[in-house]
Structures are given as structure tokens and as C-alpha cells.
Amino acid sequence: MTDKSFTPTALYLRLLDIVGLIGIAVAPPVVRIALALPFLRSGLTRWDGFLQLSIGTQFLFEEQFKLHILGNLYGFPAPDTVAFLVGCAEIVLPVLLLAGLATRLVGLALLIMTGVIQLVFPDGWVNFHLYWAALALAVVALGPGPLSLDYLVSRLFARLRERRAPA
Numbered sequence: 385m386t387d388k389s390f391t392p393t394a395l396y397l398r399l400l401d402i403v404g405l406i407g408i409a410v411a412p413p414v415v416r417i418a419l420a421l422p423f424l425r426s427g428l429t430r431w432d433g434f435l436q437l438s439i440g441t442q443f444l445f446e447e448q449f450k451l452h453i454l455g456n457l458y459g460f461p462a463p464d465t466v467a468f469l470v471g472c473a474e475i476v477l478p479v480l481l482l483a484g485l486a487t488r489l490v491g492l493a494l495l496i497m498t499g500v501i502q503l504v505f506p507d508g509w510v511n512f513h514l515y516w517a518a519l520a521l522a523v524v525a526l527g528p529g530p531l532s533l534d535y536l537v538s539r540l541f542a543r544l545r546e547r548r549a550p551a
Contacts, residue, residue, distance in 0.1 A: 412529025416487065419494060419519035420478035422512070427474025430467070441467050451503045473497065481523070484532020491523030 432438045445467035450457040460466045473493070481490045498516045502509060528534035 409530055412487075412523075412526045413484065413531045415519055415522045415526065416481045416484060416528070416532075419491070419516065419523060420481040422516065423474050423494060423497070424478035424482075427471060427478065430471035430474060437464070437467055437471055441471060445470075449504050451500075452506045453503060470497075484528040484534050485537075487528035487532060487534050488524050491520045495520035495524065 430438060430441045442464060445460055445463040449463075450459055477490050477493055477497075480486050481494070495517060498513050498520060501516075502513045505513075
């Protein structure tokens with residue numbers, strides 16, 4: 385008799401299973417890091433101190449950044465407020481993403497931010513925005529993965545539900 389678990393086909397399929405399990409664990413945090421870094425680096429340049437926007441950031445949102453919509457240029461409404469919100473989002477969202485907390489919502493928020501950035505810099509699609517959008521969609525689709533706070537929170541809630549379930 386031959387043991388079918390050691391056939392070349394069975395070993396190959398087992399190897400594919402192992403590679404898949406490693407990918408399930410490793411891919412989500414790598415995608416989260418890849419998406420978080422450009423936003424976090426940008427966010428760190430927006431501030432001169434705690435909750436104090438840099439003068440350069442204020443100037444950019446007041447004078448330089450314009451929305452390109454249907455061939456026309458439009459300034460941001462309340463540019464200082466928008467600059468403050470963007471500066472906060474570019475710090476808070478990447479930190480949440482790196483921790484894997486509220487991961488899918490953060491991915492969606494960064495996808496929306498990427499869309500707005502595309503309206504400000506329409507020529508950046510091929511070099512930057514396409515990749516950011518693809519990473520954000522991957523975060524939304526893949527979720528946080530097992531190496532995340534979301535995973536730990538979901539496990540904690542699952543245990544609490546089990547304890548409260550009637551016997």
C-alpha cells in the first residue's frame with residue numbers, strides 16, 4: 385500500500401495551503417503599512433506644534449490647492465478648517481491603520497481622501513493615486529487580518545457573547 389499523503393500532488397497542495405495561510409497573516413498588515421506611510425509622512429509636515437498648523441499648510445490650502453472639476457478650478461470652502469481636518473486625518477487615520485483598529489472604515493476614509501487629492505492633483509493618478517486607491521480598496525476588501533487590534537477586539541466580543549449565551 386502507498387500513502388497518498390506523500391504523493392507529489394498532495395505535497396504540492398499542502399505547500400499551497402501553507403503559503404496561503406502565511407499570506408492571510410502577512411498581507412493585511414503589509415498593505416496597511418504601505419497605505420499608512422504616505423499619508424502619515426504628509427501629515428507630519430502639516431504641523432508646527434501640537435494642533436498648530438504650519439504657515440505653509442495654511443498657505444497651500446488658501447492659495448495653492450484648487451479642486452479641478454469639469455475643467456474649472458474651485459478653492460476649498462473654509463480652507464483653514466479643511467487644512468486642520470486634513471492635517472488631523474493624515475495623522476489619526478494612518479495611526480489607526482497601523483494598529484489595525486477600525487481598519488475597513490479607515491481604508492474607506494483614505495480612499496475618499498485619495499479621490500479628493502486626485503481632484504486637486506489630476507496628473508498624479510498614474511504615479512501615486514492609483515496605488516493609494518488600490519491599497520485602500522485592498523484594506524477594505526481584506527480587512528485587518530489576524531495581526532490587528534480589530535481581530536483582538538472581535539475575539540474579545542466573541543468570548544463575551546459565548547459567556548452570556550444561555551446554556
